[in-house]
Amino acid sequence: MPVPIPTDRLRGLVDRAGTPMAKFTLALVAVHGLGRRETCHLLLADLDLARGRLTVRRDLRHTVYLDELTHALARDWLRDRHQRWPRTANPYLLVSQQTVADDRLPPVSTMVMNDIFRPLGLSPSKLRQDRILDEARHAADPVHLMRVFGIAAETAMKYIYTAHPERRSTSPR
Incomplete structure (x- = not known):
């Protein structure tokens, strides 16, 4: 049976995440309840900042309507992504130093996801x-x-x- 996480462990979680990608990823999971796999497989084209929407491809498409926090974190991540790798053709929304150089590579790895969440203890x-x-x-x-x-x-x-x-x-x- 699922057990709730105590509120004191959740308080300030986004602030403790280290990078713009970590903060955005954390919001996708903690606020919108996306799973690890579907988070990793999101495409840049799935994010529509102008409309505040994110399309999650499942058996049935699902639209996530971004709250103010997630919208701001998405904008910050896209800005950081573009500043770090302005010429990347990688179609995935989340990229790492290893995956950004080749658009044929898979999305961010389990190791990258673990590196985001491990310091938070969740x-x-x-x-x-x-x-x-x-x-x-x-x-x-x-x-x-x-x-x-x-x-x-x-x-x-x-x-x-x-x-x-x-x-x-x-x-x-």
């Missing part, structure tokens, strides 16, 4: 779980969780039952 999966659990507390709708987070029905029900144990049905004896 894993991307734990942050995502915390975000989904928080949404389950507020929405209590498994279909909503499935749409927003791209999770299966069984997983959505696990979050609903964790957030609302009183909703677990009991079979008659």
